[in-house]
Amino acid sequence: SANLSQPVFGFLSDKYGIRYFLILGPLVASVFISLLGIAPAYWVILICLFLGNLGVAAIHPPTAAIANLFGGKRKGLANSLVSFGGALGFSFGSIFIIYIIERFGMMYTPLAAIPGLITAAVMVKFAPDIAVSNTSSRKASFFNRLRKVEKPKIVLLAIIIFVSYCREMMNITLLTFMPLYFTGQGIKLMNFGYIFMAFIIIGGIGGLIAGYYSDKIQKRTVVVQVLLSFSIPLVFTIFLVPLNISIVFFILAGFFTISTLPLCTRLAQDIFPENVSLASSFSIGAAAGSAALTFILVGKIADIVGMITVIKYITIFPLTACLLLFFFPFVKAKSSIIAAKE
Template identity: 45%
Template structure:
């Protein structure tokens, strides 16, 4: 049955935000290792793209599967398994002796993230009460902040202690799993319809206007993730070529993710109060596109500041996309969340493999400039949204 608690549950939302923070530390930990691994294994940009693809494909394309399972069987054990599996496999990347073994550990570890993300995101829908947008933003902020800190934590261990000590990051994941075992929701929150377990049947039940709106949201977050994945995986190498220290690179990635997550809190608040999600997303895209473009037209502190602020606006649209998808699939909130956090970024991860080949030929700066065309297209497509909403109101 659906969760009967219609009030904002601070414990469950806070627990989900905190565990999301810890879990996503591991998701981005390998990014702090990229400069080290590039030198150790003499990696090309294409091989770096394989690291990104292994991560994104595992934690994204498998996410809808786990989303349907958590809709059917409840959230608790998926919330627990996520940080446990993730921490065990992703804490040892720095000491593995072979590049392909690293890819294997990345893939398996990120399956834990795939299990965790839909259930965590669904907590906002089930326990957010009348502040679901804010709850979604808080949970996303926890993940974005963890992702921002992950690379910096690994870089600090590398700089201060050495690569052999990086497995110490295993400890927070184990502790988090034990906390979730005790405090994660005990009631079996599942879909209100047993048949909703089938992803195609769930989507097929949508009317045409709803279906168009869902596909628009999925395409938008796909183009956002293309830029996001490229930025966090390639910019460490871009800055290394600019003779920037690893600590400074870690700080830039921290600000990129943390400020983006904080901006997501504001976007979630605005969605709760005004429900004009397409306008919030348009504002984020309109701001981020020129900021990314001029990042590579300037130098020094100005270029770095433009990159960080671009990330702020880009990442801010994610929680809005999640809430809009959940509103379209209210009986399948884990599934809706996994489409945004899983299917679209998973497809972006596959795309990154091919873009890695292009990056070897044209360079990082040129690649990101071309990728901005996808955001421009998303911006144009968003103008369809008001028409779709009007049709939906007429149908209802």
Template identity: 30%
Template sequence: MTRRGKITLAMLSFGHFINDTYSSMIYPLLPMLADKLHLTTAQVFWLAPLYSASASLMQPVYGFISDRYFRRIFAVFGPLMTGVFISCIGLADSYWILMATLIMAGIGIGAFHPQGAAMAAAASGERRRMGMSIFSSSGTLGFSLGPTLIALLVGSAGLDKSYYVVVLGILTSMLLFKYCPPLEVAPKSYGAPEDSFSQMLRAVWAHLILLYFITVLRSGTQILTSNYLPFILKEQGYSVQGIGGALTAFLLCVGLGSFSAGMLAERLSGRSVTLFSGVITVPLFIGAFASQGYWTIIFVAAAGIALGSTLALNIAMAQELLPRQTSTVSALMMGFAWGVGALIPPLAEPLAQAFSFRQVLLFATPALSLAGVLLAYFLPDQSKRQTKIPEKRIVAAKLSAAGD
């Protein structure tokens, strides 16, 4: 990794930290917004899904545009757009203005991720997996700290002073504009003819689908745990501060796992890391939700490390399959996969009502982990030094398509 690449990666990781810090600021403010705007429970319920949908499900569109037209505009100005609209949520004087503000903030969040991930991968050079781990764990760290930061600000200055946080977005976009060069168009290999996304996808679609569904299962497990764990801890008598601290610990451990896996994946194959981490999460989740008190938090934190260890790694593996479409692939793995994974908690809600949050997590988290292990078993045992092999397959597919 060159010195310029290190600076670019550091700035993009900082941008990811700030962007995801913004993305989680809405959650502790929902009760205050409900009181201020006199919202019903149903109205409050729809805010988070719409916010998540605008941030996640539209990412493939942003990635597609990024790969073809704008080479850095989304990554540079995404945090600014996010900061402007998130900072205005305390000023919203109606439900519809609040909803529009959150959707626009979600667009800023979603626009940053695919291009930011592609630029981080490019800046990392031959150490793509390490670079993606740093980039991903920075976002997880920001997401875990966002609720605390906005709670401190609003608690001291009031909800109507939420616009103070816009400073972070302005500063971040200025730094990204100065230090992050645009993505370069990847050169063609082997004299291949003009390519299309469908032609390149033909060579690697099976492995890409496996990685996609592994990410859906892993992200769904993380979101399910984050949603249901507070209810379990509340039943055990934990205070609001204690529940918040436990969630922060879980998310920080997910980020720690993401960072540590980058170094591990440079020595072992991505398949090996994915398999091992999936297997080890099973007993850790069983221990977490079969125990009481501090043991629950200890096991959940340990499971978070194992769970997070492949989130960034699988994104890097997907980028290696389609190296000339890194923004589109990043959007698929980071945004669309997480958007689909976010559907798991509401789908499991009837089971939680029929049984309990603890029983759902006790059976669902190991089951989801085992399903991910099964899919990972069919991944190619491909090390970092072999990542150029798919490109040859891609070129062969292009030449075949040209001859048809």
């Protein structure tokens, strides 16, 4: 519900404005996810997870739209700042909930809702009441909008979605299997928590750097290709080096892969400037959700051939993404020709 539902919220925020989603997103997410510790039954946990993740899904498209609307000539950097904020929240939120549980106990997990409630209150006061789409676009249904889009633009968006999907496949695989590998090598689970935090935060910093330079470089797909290509040898050799170096390689892999997230978001927004929330939701949510579904099969394969083998061969995904991006400029040129004729 946190990922595959994002296109729905992207469409709605484009059509009705971003204000209510900026308010309700953190409110719903913080309330229901914080209730997990006191849920009395399994079915209540499922409901809280579902509703809480709907709140998470509602946040991403409008925040990406904010970056596009107010980024000016630095839209790449603006998207990177939003992504970095998410990385910080994801990292420190994990530590925050662990602290609450260890210090006060499971019955006090609702305290974790406090930052979200404060954020929602701030959004009530300051969130802009802006409709991203123009008037005619807002009146059109989703399918009517889709029919009016030129085929080259659909292909461009499909390329970006697939590249984002490949990135998420790499990240999900690393974040699922590397804890097992590192703890199997004698690293305590709590210590891996710090490694995980470094993986996410340094990846966010990489996004800031990439976003800054992407505003200065017209061929943004080249930046994505370079970043993804650097991650491939790091992941492939992570098991061939001493443990301390493998930790460094793991964190650096996060730097190069996560840093492509705001760039792909910016590319999607450039393709559909009148529907930036919807475009962002495809590159962020739909890609991640599809990767999560695919990972069910990856997990099954890992049971057969081993997780180390799977991690090595998962590098096929970013390699494929790099190769596919070579076609992006040609399709974009065709799209520009069609737009010029119209």
